[in-house]
Amino acid sequence: xxxxxxxxxxxxxxxxxxxxxxxxxxxxxxxxxxxxxxxxxxxxxxxxxxxxxxxxxxxxxxxxxxxxxxxxxxxxxxxxxxxxxxxxxxxxxxxxxxxxxxxxxxxxxxxxxxxxxxxxxxxxxxxxxxxxxxxxxxxxxxxxxxxxxxxxxxxxxxxxxxxxxxxxxxxxxxxxxxxxxxxxxxxxxxxxxxxxxxxxxxxxxxxxxxxxxxxxxxxxxxxxxxxxxxxxxxxxxxxxxxxxxxxxxxxxxxxxxxxxxxxxxxxxxxxxxxxxxxxxxxxxxxxxxxxxxxxxxxxxxxxxxxxxxxxxxxxxxxxxxxxxxxxxxxxxxxxxxxxx
Ligand SMILES: [Ca+2]
Ligand SMILES: [Ca+2]
Ligand SMILES: [Ca+2]
Numbered sequence: 001x002x003x004x005x006x007x008x009x010x011x012x013x014x015x016x017x018x019x020x021x022x023x024x025x026x027x028x029x030x031x032x033x034x035x036x037x038x039x040x041x042x043x044x045x046x047x048x049x050x051x052x053x054x055x056x057x058x059x060x061x062x063x064x065x066x067x068x069x070x071x072x073x074x075x076x077x078x079x080x081x082x083x084x085x086x087x088x089x090x091x092x093x094x095x096x097x098x099x100x101x102x103x104x105x106x107x108x109x110x111x112x113x114x115x116x117x118x119x120x121x122x123x124x125x126x127x128x129x130x131x132x133x134x135x136x137x138x139x140x141x142x143x144x145x146x147x148x149x150x151x152x153x154x155x156x157x158x159x160x161x162x163x164x165x166x167x168x169x170x171x172x173x174x175x176x177x178x179x180x181x182x183x184x185x186x187x188x189x190x191x192x193x194x195x196x197x198x199x200x201x202x203x204x205x206x207x208x209x210x211x212x213x214x215x216x217x218x219x220x221x222x223x224x225x226x227x228x229x230x231x232x233x234x235x236x237x238x239x240x241x242x243x244x245x246x247x248x249x250x251x252x253x254x255x256x257x258x259x260x261x262x263x264x265x266x267x268x269x270x271x272x273x274x275x276x277x278x279x280x281x282x283x284x285x286x287x288x289x290x291x292x293x294x295x296x297x298x299x300x301x302x303x304x305x306x307x308x309x310x311x312x313x314x315x316x317x318x319x320x321x322x323x324x325x326x327x328x329x330x331x332x333x334x335x336x337x338x339x340x
Contacts, residue, residue: 038275039275040238040274041273042074042238042271042272043072043075043187044269044271045072045187045188045268046185046186046187046188047082048072049068049186051068051089053067054067055156055157057102057155061102062159063159067157068186069081069082069186070186072186078273078275080273082186083180083181083182083189083231083331084140084178084230085276086142086180087142087152088142088152088153088156093149093151094149095152096135096152096153096161097119097151098161099315100162100312101154101155101308108311114315116132116164116166120166122148122150124168124170126168131166131169131216133166135162135163135211135212135213136163137209137210138181138208138209138210139160139207139209140179145169145173146173146283147279147283149281158182160305160307162308171340172283172338172339173338174337175339176336177213177333177335177336178332178333179333180333181207183207189231189233189329190205190207190269192204193205205262206233206262206328206329208256208260208302209331210321211322212319214318214319217339222293223293224337225292225322226291227291227292227294227322227323228246228248228291229330230276230333232331234263234270234271235272235329236263236264236265238270241272246291248274250326253326253328253329255294255325255327255328260326260329294325294327295320296322296327301321301327
């Protein structure tokens with residue numbers, strides 16, 4: 001290959017990397033090639049909303065909250081989309097089929113009323129086996145198999161919903177979830193409860209996340225998965241995030257409610273972001289150095305207000321709730337598992 005051709009190819013490679021990194025416009029993410037070290041980006045204060053909501057519930061329900069999207073500029077000049085740039089926002093992929101959705105008025109009383117027969121099969125490998133899965137995510141998920149988008153959560157924030165997915169694939173295959181704990185105080189990682197409240201802390205409330213999924217081939221979410229965090233907030237001080245190799249930890253903050261300390265910084269809070277690596281959805285992406293997922297209990301998650309999950313214990317038996325090391329402060333998480 002002559003020098004000119006080499007330079008052209010390098011240019012194309014760089015162009016490809018930048019376009020895949022579109023959620024970090026004008027950034028130089030400086031990703032380590034083995035995904036060991038990410039450059040942290042710091043923001044302070046609220047983001048500027050540019051989408052009022054990604055979803056509107058067509059019927060009146062108790063807990064419908066707007067899924068807004070905003071932009072914020074980090075101290076290094078990087079423009080970051082919060083809470084995340086999603087497949088839902090881009091209009092990609094098949095929307096999730098409902099296991100439980102108040103907005104779609106699909107609310108089976110128990111597992112015996114659930115049927116997956118009309119759920120379309122997404123073909124990853126034409127000669128693969130058809131796998132059925134059940135998914136609950138607090139609040140948004142998009143699920144990729146071998147780099148193919150197989151299901152996009154149709155309800156990004158609330159009310160809490162759950163989904164059925166069907167895909168056809170051959171082993172070994174890799175599942176990759178992008179997960180978002182949504183909120184109203186964009187850029188600050190805090191919720192604002194819509195109901196009139198006397199307790200002022202509920203106007204600045206750090207919400208929490210969680211994912212549980214079970215598949216018909218025996219695959220379940222548990223600590224054998226990898227999970228990495230890309231957006232940590234709210235923080236009183238960026239120094240509260242401590243990087244140990246590839247672990248982005250918040251060791252002094254408390255990992256679940258009610259132990260998570262509520263910051264008093266309100267609209268002055270900080271957030272730490274890390275660039276989403278290119279090709280995180282694919283089979284060949286190297287997650288060897290990513291931390292293992294942490295498992296959480298029903299009590300940690302607070303499932304009492306989650307009929308989308310509690311009505312169907314049979315569909316989730318053996319699966320564990322997973323997230324990264326902080327269920328409250330880690331707001332954008334990628335979880336991956338290679339099924340062999
Ligand atoms: Ca959802
Ligand atoms: Ca949440
Ligand atoms: Ca949170």
